[in-house]
Amino acid sequence: MTWVLKAENLSKDFRLHLQGGVRIPVLDDVSLTVMPGECVALAGPSGAGKSTLMRCLYGNYGAGAGRILIRHGGEVVDLATADPRLVRAIRRDTLGYVSQFLRVIPRIGALDIVAEPLTARGVTPDAARARARDLLLRLNLPERLHGLPPATFSGGEQQRINLARGFAADYPVLLLDEPTASLDAANRQVVIGVIEEAKARGAALIGIFHDTEVRDRIADRIFDVAPIQDAA
Ligand SMILES: Nc1ncnc2c1ncn2[C@@H]1O[C@H](COP(=O)(O)OP(=O)(O)OP(=O)(O)O)[C@@H](O)[C@H]1O
Numbered sequence: 001m002t003w004v005l006k007a008e009n010l011s012k013d014f015r016l017h018l019q020g021g022v023r024i025p026v027l028d029d030v031s032l033t034v035m036p037g038e039c040v041a042l043a044g045p046s047g048a049g050k051s052t053l054m055r056c057l058y059g060n061y062g063a064g065a066g067r068i069l070i071r072h073g074g075e076v077v078d079l080a081t082a083d084p085r086l087v088r089a090i091r092r093d094t095l096g097y098v099s100q101f102l103r104v105i106p107r108i109g110a111l112d113i114v115a116e117p118l119t120a121r122g123v124t125p126d127a128a129r130a131r132a133r134d135l136l137l138r139l140n141l142p143e144r145l146h147g148l149p150p151a152t153f154s155g156g157e158q159q160r161i162n163l164a165r166g167f168a169a170d171y172p173v174l175l176l177d178e179p180t181a182s183l184d185a186a187n188r189q190v191v192i193g194v195i196e197e198a199k200a201r202g203a204a205l206i207g208i209f210h211d212t213e214v215r216d217r218i219a220d221r222i223f224d225v226a227p228i229q230d231a232a
Pocket residue numbers: 014015024026044045046047048049050051052053
């Protein structure tokens with residue numbers, strides 16, 4: 001079997017222009033290879049750079065050095081240097097990201113927010129909504145909420161909509177940022193089940209899981225993100 005995502009010698013600094021250009025080194029020579037069907041948990045103390053690494057892997061932050069290779073449509077692409085149109089195509093077809101907080105779109109109902117990654121790929125609206133409905137119900141989001149814009153939903157409801165959106169489209173690679181942070185025990189179990197199914201179909205998952213019970217259940221290995229002063 002061959003890898004689906006490979007970060008090679010990744011480095012990332014932040015430069016604080018409002019503070020006289022102070023440089024904050026966060027990632028230094030990080031290399032990580034992820035296989036299909038594998039779940040890698042990013043670990044390390046607060047401030048070590050886990051979220052920064054995730055954002056680099058999604059192409060949100062440019063890397064100061066290194067490559068982020070991803071298999072996309074039979075080709076290997078370097079996300080760190082890909083042009084924005086290709087990055088959009090990768091995010092549509094190959095690389096999903098479940099962030100901690102839902103980005104609410106005014107006036108769009110929960111069902112359509114979840115169905116959108118599928119319709120973006122050309123799935124018919126009816127089929128996309130049917131899949132979205134199934135996932136929302138499985139995540140205990142009652143039907144009466146499906147048509148409503150989620151701006152006023154609780155934190156846990158919004159997180160479940162985000163999860164349904166992330167898992168609707170069967171991405172080959174999925175990034176998960178604390179996917180169970182706002183959930184009760186019953187919903188955590190549902191999410192563990194959804195994640196296990198994604199792994200079984202061959203999805204590669206990279207996540208930050210502060211919830212150790214969830215991490216122990218689903219992670220195949222831990223990848224330590226070392227604070228830079230310790231790594232030196
Ligand atoms: N946009 C930014 N500009 C400047 N510094 C940043 C930025 N984002 C993160 N940092 C700094 O980078 C370091 C790593 O932050 P990051 O959020 O990646 O850590 P983390 O390991 O995810 O922490 P936590 O577990 O607390 O969420 C921190 O020192 C943080 O202050």
